[in-house]
């Protein structure tokens with residue numbers, strides 16, 4: 001069992017940490033640019049204990065794109081598959097997460113999948129609530145259940161600067177509106193989306209969330225928070241699209257359903273075994289945590305965690 005080998009795990013973390021020099025922290029907003037490049041923290045939850053933690057697993061970071069997994073689960077629970085997949089497809093893309101190009105050439109004209117920004121915006125437009133604040137509170141309540149931590153909220157400074165610099169996301173949203181994939185006010189959708197990206201938590205929280213997905217939608221106490229079928233569907237998207245346009249190589253080298261965010265976090269779910277939360281803000285050119293991916297590769301190899 002993983003908890004037995006703390007020393008060898010510490011060794012893997014040290015080894016993975018060396019790769020932080022090969023990346024850089026996101027700098028499109030000041031709050032993310034402040035992150036320390038060499039940080040690497042990890043937390044692994046097996047349903048009973050946080051059986052392995054390394055680095056500062058209590059350090060807070062924002063979810064960014066990792067939030068797309070959670071809004072997808074919530075939208076599927078509320079609206080059902082037919083309504084969600086009318087707005088967004090199921091195919092991976094070889095393009096960067098914020099690419100606009102395929103929107104115009106893709107037939108039918110809808111975002112390829114819910115893990116790229118265009119698809120995530122379409123999914124976020126389905127979250128219930130009369131106002132942006134109601135939607136945010138509704139999503140937070142879901143995250144509180146998944147993580148068992150009622151204190152999780154969003155970082156206002158990050159949300160504000162995301163909102164002010166989200167013109168590419170606005171462009172994507174206007175395109176979607178023109179093509180009747182979303183309706184309503186674009187700036188309200190961007191307000192909600194940037195707040196969802198700014199939800200702030202720790203590796204320990206992320207590991208517990210990953211565990212629920214790994215455990216077919218049930219928390220460690222057996223309570224079902226996500227129906228089995230939706231947890232399965234979400235994990236499948238994590239495999240095919242979770243690491244953006246690096247998902248293929250990641251599936252081969254690691255083989256764990258995972259989702260990354262530009263803050264440097266990675267949410268991992270090893271089916272029926274473990275939830276993993278990682279924070280390592282040094283990113284490669286595709287926006288994935290370099291040391292985080294390296295660590296997952298080492299863990300997967302050593303403990304045979306690949307699902308393939």
Ligand code: GLN
Pocket residue numbers: 063064065066097098117162169197260261262263287
């Ligand atoms: N806030 C970022 C954006 O929408 C999140 C992207 C990401 O984590 N890749 O551009």
